[in-house]
Structures are given as C-alpha cells and as structure tokens.
Amino acid sequence: MELAIPEFSNQLANFFNDWKRLERQQQDVVQEQLSFEENLGRFFKDWRKVFINDRQLARFFNQYQSDEVQAPIRVAQQQGLAVNVWQIAGLKTDEVRHSKVLTWFLDCRGDHGQGNAILLHLLKELPLMEKYQTKRYFTTEECCPLGNQESRVDIEIDADEFLLFIEIKINATEGKDQLQRYIDIAQAKAKNRDWLIVYLTRDGKLPEKYKLYKEQERLIGLSWKKLAEIFYDYAKDRDVNNRSVWLLKQFADHIKKF
Known part of the structure; x- marks a missing residue:
C-alpha cells in the first residue's frame, strides 16, 4: 500500500525533530567535557534511535519530483514568488x-x-x-x-x-x-x-x-x-x-x- 504524502510528511517532520533532539544532547555532552572518542561513540549510539525508512524516503522524493508537485512550483516561480529583491x-x-x-x-x-x-x-x-x-x-x-x-x-x-x-x-x-x-x-x-x-x-x-x-x-x-x-x-x-x-x-x- 502506498504511503500518503501527508502521512509521510509527518514522519519526516518527526525525523528532523529527533535530529534536533540529538543535537541538543550532543551539546550537553560537550558541557560534560567528554573526550572526542566518547563524544563520537555517544553520537552513533543515539543516532540509531532515529527511525529512517529508506524506501519511504525515496518514494517521497520521487513524488516530489513528479510533474504533479513541480507544476505549481514552476507557476509560482514564473510569477516571481521565489524572487528575493533584497x-x-x-x-x-x-x-x-x-x-x-x-x-x-x-x-x-x-x-x-x-x-x-x-x-x-x-x-x-x-x-x-x-x-x-x-x-x-x-x-x-x-x-x-x-x-x-x-x-x-x-x-x-x-x-x-x-x-x-x-x-x-x-x-x-x-x-x-x-x-x-x-x-x-x-x-x-x-x-x-x-x-x-x-x-x-x-x-x-x-x-x-x-x-x-x-x-x-x-x-x-x-x-x-x-x-x-x-x-x-x-x-x-x-x-x-x-x-x-x-x-x-x-x-x-x-x-x-x-
């Protein structure tokens, strides 16, 4: 069964939230003044806690590249909505x-x-x-x-x-x-x-x-x-x-x- 884009978008948002959480944890580790090797080991241990479904991720980006998704983006670009005058x-x-x-x-x-x-x-x-x-x-x-x-x-x-x-x-x-x-x-x-x-x-x-x-x-x-x-x-x-x-x-x- 194909995964709906809105559902997967939520999963993608959760992924990046977990990523930020790990980053904050790493900052805490720095404050503990651990060695480089200890920091690295702690990072890869925590990294495994982030769920990544590579098939769903690939499907999401394939759908993103589809004409159905890209057509309104091209229209917006043609209307100058992507321009930053400053x-x-x-x-x-x-x-x-x-x-x-x-x-x-x-x-x-x-x-x-x-x-x-x-x-x-x-x-x-x-x-x-x-x-x-x-x-x-x-x-x-x-x-x-x-x-x-x-x-x-x-x-x-x-x-x-x-x-x-x-x-x-x-x-x-x-x-x-x-x-x-x-x-x-x-x-x-x-x-x-x-x-x-x-x-x-x-x-x-x-x-x-x-x-x-x-x-x-x-x-x-x-x-x-x-x-x-x-x-x-x-x-x-x-x-x-x-x-x-x-x-x-x-x-x-x-x-x-x-």
Whole structure:
C-alpha cells in the first residue's frame, strides 16, 4: 500500500525533530567535557534511535519530483514568488544599505503605505517602548542628533513621547566608546522623554563593558534573527498580495541568515 504524502510528511517532520533532539544532547555532552572518542561513540549510539525508512524516503522524493508537485512550483516561480529583491539588489552584509532599507520600513511617511504600523509592532518587543502608540514621529538615517559629526547614529526615531536610536552592526564591532557617546547624546536630547538605544548585531549581545550599565533597560541588544521574527509576525495576518508586506517578509528572509 502506498504511503500518503501527508502521512509521510509527518514522519519526516518527526525525523528532523529527533535530529534536533540529538543535537541538543550532543551539546550537553560537550558541557560534560567528554573526550572526542566518547563524544563520537555517544553520537552513533543515539543516532540509531532515529527511525529512517529508506524506501519511504525515496518514494517521497520521487513524488516530489513528479510533474504533479513541480507544476505549481514552476507557476509560482514564473510569477516571481521565489524572487528575493533584497538579495538581487546586492545588499549582502553592507550595513549602510541595510540601514536605509530598515529606515524606510520604520518611517511612517514611507511610500510603503504601512504608516506607523511596522514601527509599533517593533516597539511592542522593546523595553520601555511597548506602551507607546505614537502616530507622529520623525525617522532619520545616518544622522548627527546634536550636530556632532563624530557621533553619527544609524537610525533615529524622534517622537513626542520618546527617543529611539538603532545602531546597526553586521560584520563590524563597536567603535571606541561608541555606545557610551550615544547614551550621553540620548540623555541630552531626550530631556524628559523616555529613550532607548538598540544595538542590532548578529548575536544580539551587548559588548561586555555595557552589561552592567546602571540603566540596563535603556540599552539593549537585538539580533537580526529576532528582528526577522518580529517582521514575520507582522506579516502573518496581513494580505499576502500586499506588496509592502511581501517586501518586508523578503527582507526578513534575507536578514535571518546573519
């Protein structure tokens, strides 16, 4: 009896879940500081617990290659649904280019037509900011908040209620006392408003010297992967035919790999 594709898909999902479980077990083994030989023996012992039916696996991939399955995939490709414009545009890991794109998405005046909705969705994930529903704010890319040319902030969100700085890093590291300068600038410019500095990096971690900063909630690390998850969450319940939402999801597809 032929195995139905949905049934086998469930088995395939279980296989990869077991694979992840083994990977976590291997991480535990590393923490136990076992030798290489002990690690290897433990891995192959656990590997046998993962059920693999080679005939069903071969049948699944044969069905995947069938015209019945491939035809709708080809139609989607012909319609451009497999294209990622941000990768084609050559953003790669250029921080300046990513700053421009992110500024555009967060700008309530942007021609994406989403108004302040994308920014508000981001604010929900940030300490001190989740309570704000601001409609009027200014988004500036590569700005000097107090006119000091040596302290250029990648993205500034200047609202009546708060001040938000976003510093972007992909391959680079913090410049000399860079975040401390931003802290001083934010304190001076925000005055009586709330303020927050987001340090956007690959791992979402702050440099070691800032981890004990006295106002910890005002300086946070955010990973590109987490930002992608926030954008996916924004897009999931919106019209799939909306081009701006489609572009945002593509941007999330691009940055989640950092």
